[in-house]
Amino acid sequence: MSNVIQVLEQMGRDASLQNNQAIEQLLTTTELDSKTSQAIINKDINTLEKQMCITPIIAHALHPAEEEENKDENKKVKNAVNA
């Protein structure tokens, strides 16, 4: 795992890293370059993404308002009721 992901993962799961001071302290012990460390301290996600050469995701809408199968099932219920 790359350094920066490791650091972010550690920040996510370590109870002692849930405050700014502890994070700054942690960053002095990592080998992250200063721009990346500063982006983490500043909570500057855009710069962090740039530093990591991340391509932004396209979308994360995962749910249709109307399921194709639901529509069919609704019709079936209606037909059964009408029959």
Added chain:
Amino acid sequence: MSGNLVCVGTGMTLGAHISPIATSYIAQADVVFSLMSTGITERWLDEMHTDVRSLQYCYQEGKNRNITYNEMVEAILTEVRAGKKVVAAFYGHPGVFACVSHRAIKQAKLESIPAHMEAGISAEDCLYADLNIDPGKTGCINYEASQFMFYQRNIDPAAHLILWQIGLAGDKSLAKFSTGKAYRQVLVDLLLETYPADHQVILYQAKVLPIDTVRDEHIALIDLIDAELFMHTTLVIPPSEEMQPNEKVLAKLAAIDKQELNAKNRPELTLVL
């Protein structure tokens, strides 16, 4: 060798929520498909396994999302049918407002392929913690925002109402990644049939990265029209009314209580011959 499919959730916050079993399935898979909500979380997953394939390429603005979802299902099942141990990893809970996992598991089972889902921590779970809401207090109902608009639904103003995908509200084409003010005006008009214009609603965004801050923005319902909404914004509408006692049911229950009490207090009869 026969393939199988496990759909797992990575939770909402990088590093904080992924379960041990999800991590283990990912590590032991032959192929991992991913559908994450940010580039950084996608990178995190990439680095967990040597063969992680993002399904992002299926999305395209202007393309009906039902087609997109079916393409994702097919991509996953092609590898399962080839006999591979496949994991599909989704952010949040893999089965909460997430049709791809449900469709893939259903199809796999139709083809007699072993498939199941492991629960994850969803946006809704985070919302209860971050906004200090207990869904058991007065009840809580969840709708996908557009579905809520397209169909006649009952609103209970004494319960919480949560509208998902609020940034896409009113998109009938299933092809947009956001909708504008005119669509939102229709939603607000619909909500104004139940809630006052100045009713305080909450724009909610959970932490995705540990360096994110939670969005817990309270605005008047009427201001929703001009609010800044993203694909990951959830709208929370707190109750505007008190719960009203259901007198009919309460009377029926009281009658049963009374009958039971009378039966208990009745003197024991002894049979005298």
